[in-house]
Amino acid sequence: MILAESIPARDEGSRMSAVNVVEEKRPCPQCGSVVPWRVQFSYGNVWAYEYRVGDRLNWGCDFPDKPYAHRLDVGRPGTQQVVVLGTAEGCPICGYGVEELLDYEVWVEDDRITKVQPSTGRYHVTEDEYVILR
Numbered sequence: 001m002i003l004a005e006s007i008p009a010r011d012e013g014s015r016m017s018a019v020n021v022v023e024e025k026r027p028c029p030q031c032g033s034v035v036p037w038r039v040q041f042s043y044g045n046v047w048a049y050e051y052r053v054g055d056r057l058n059w060g061c062d063f064p065d066k067p068y069a070h071r072l073d074v075g076r077p078g079t080q081q082v083v084v085l086g087t088a089e090g091c092p093i094c095g096y097g098v099e100e101l102l103d104y105e106v107w108v109e110d111d112r113i114t115k116v117q118p119s120t121g122r123y124h125v126t127e128d129e130y131v132i133l134r
C-alpha cells in the first residue's frame with residue numbers, strides 16, 4: 001500500500017472539493033523508480049474516483065437515485081476526444097513533484113481514459129480544466 005487517501009483535496013482554493021485520480025505505473029522522471037504515478041483531474045463526475053488508464057468515467061447520470069450527482073459533473077458525457085489538464089501527485093520515493101506542481105494531460109476518448117502524459121504545453125485552459133478536441 002502506498003497512498004490510500006480517501007479524498008484527495010486540492011489546496012489552491014479551487015472550486016472543487018474533491019478530484020478524481022488516474023493512476024498508472026510509470027518511471028519517475030527524476031529517480032527512475034517505477035511507481036504508481038497518480039494524476040488528479042476534474043472531469044466526468046467529480047467525486048474522488050480512482051481510475052486506471054482504459055477505465056470508463058462515471059457521470060452523474062449513472063446515479064439516477066442521487067439527484068445531487070449531476071451537479072458534480074464537469075464536461076459533457078460522450079464527447080469524442082477531450083484533453084483534461086491535471087496535476088501529478090509526485091513520486092512517493094524521491095519526492096519529485098510533491099512540492100511543485102507537475103502538469104499532466106489526461107486524454108479521454110468516448111468517456112474512456114486513453115492516455116496520461118506530461119503536459120505538452122499545447123493546450124491552454126482558462127476557467128475549465130479541459131479542452132474538447134472533437
Ligand SMILES: [Zn+2]
Nearest residue numbers: 028031091094
Ligand atoms: Zn522519484
